[in-house]
Amino acid sequence: MRPLPTLACLALLLPLAGCGGNDDTTITVLAAASLTESFTALAEDFEAEHDGVTVRLAFDSSATLAEQAVGGAPADVIATADTTTMDRAADALAADPVVFATNTMVLVTPADNPAGITSYADLASGEVTYVVCVATAPCGRTATTLLEATGQRAEPASLEVDVKAVLAKVTSGEADAGLVYATDAVAAGEEVRRFEIPGAQEVVTAYPIAPLEQAMDPALAQDFVALVLSDAGRRVLRDAGFGPP
16 A cells, blocks of 8 residues: 555556556555545555555545546545545545445644643634634535534634644644544543534534546446445544444
């Protein structure tokens, strides 16, 4: 399994996919940044079940991935962090997308919690630097909905490109707190402290997946989608903290 973070890297895959001289096959999966840990595990399972097949993973903001898919990036599968973004990739989809998991948001601080935060309400003091995703990303839309629903008036210190960037700001100590998905708090483990956000269970993010029209191997693309939707796939997602579809 090989991670690939950028469109520039993806552009290099097309000639590789057509190389002769060996029986190796590569499929490329575009996945939301919040799926990093779970899709890395699923890719390893897929490779173990498909001899000679390599899964390349490209994690990024869902909005960026949708643009890449519609732009013809050489990829086989796309999985986004909300249905709105998947709709933007509709022209590149080879089949109707299927929701495979759900997620909610929490507030996290560095493990040593230098700002002394005791609850989400402390953000209102204006003395806490907190960060969220940009509004164009699914995590940003969800964060905005929660901030508005809770009447939060203190402005975030910065807007990050995706939820992993928010988490990095917190774990590096560059921010006192951040709004991330519950699964990111699970992945960060003892690096963060977690606080519930009032009403977060009412603002659920749904994750859809679909094969792409430009897939070099449509059968393998569908096989990867099937793995994600399978009981085994859902166990991996549940262990990462995702909710059922």
